[in-house]
Amino acid sequence: MQISTNIWHWFMAASILAMFSFLYKENPFYRVAEHVFVGSTAGHALGMAIGNIHRFGWRPFFEQSKYSLLIPLVLGIMLYARFIPKINWVSRWPIAFLVGVGVGQSIYTSLRTQVINQTLGAMIKIQGATLMQTVNNLIGILGLIAVLTYFIFSIQQKGVVRRVAHGGRWLMMVTFGVSFGNVVAGRISVLLGQLQNLLGTWLGII
Numbered sequence: 001m002q003i004s005t006n007i008w009h010w011f012m013a014a015s016i017l018a019m020f021s022f023l024y025k026e027n028p029f030y031r032v033a034e035h036v037f038v039g040s041t042a043g044h045a046l047g048m049a050i051g052n053i054h055r056f057g058w059r060p061f062f063e064q065s066k067y068s069l070l071i072p073l074v075l076g077i078m079l080y081a082r083f084i085p086k087i088n089w090v091s092r093w094p095i096a097f098l099v100g101v102g103v104g105q106s107i108y109t110s111l112r113t114q115v116i117n118q119t120l121g122a123m124i125k126i127q128g129a130t131l132m133q134t135v136n137n138l139i140g141i142l143g144l145i146a147v148l149t150y151f152i153f154s155i156q157q158k159g160v161v162r163r164v165a166h167g168g169r170w171l172m173m174v175t176f177g178v179s180f181g182n183v184v185a186g187r188i189s190v191l192l193g194q195l196q197n198l199l200g201t202w203l204g205i206i
Contacts, residue, residue: 004202010202016194017029019034075093146165150169
């Protein structure tokens with residue numbers, strides 16, 4: 001066992017242990033680590049934002065004569081009118097622009113990923129498909145029909161329709177369970193990474 005002499009490794013270990021102490025109860029060590037984490041994250045974000053303005057706005061505009069950047073620069077400055085009560089209405093224009101662009105991109109992305117791609121994925125490939133591909137395609141299309149049947153509220157679900165909808169509900173529960181399992185597995189990998197930092201980088205045990 002060889003404990004690290006690097007001061008930053010000790011700072012890292014102290015921060016990890018302080019965060020882990022919340023598992024016992026909330027305490028001052030956890031609060032200090034929490035505030036350091038939030039503050040450093042906010043400071044890093046602010047530094048990156050200022051750097052991006054300088055790299056992608058100020059320098060191209062004044063040094064490379066890219067005058068088309070005047071519009072985003074003006075819109076960005078207009079956002080700060082929010083802090084001046086007499087002209088705070090000016091900030092609504094860039095906010096409206098940002099919201100409009102964001103909504104447009106979200107609609108396009110959702111339409112592409114959640115509608116078009118899922119529709120293409122639900123189509124069965126018949127010609128040239130192997131036996132295993134055919135079985136997988138049939139399972140997928142039957143599961144799709146079952147889940148869609150569960151959300152049919154315009155007719156009374158009884159008989160065969162009710163049994164198919166019940167199967168669709170079970171399929172959704174299995175899917176949600178798998179998704180939750182993936183989230184837990186991801187968190188465990190993060191935990192293992194921190195234990196590696198403690199036992200390996202700091203203490204040198206592993």
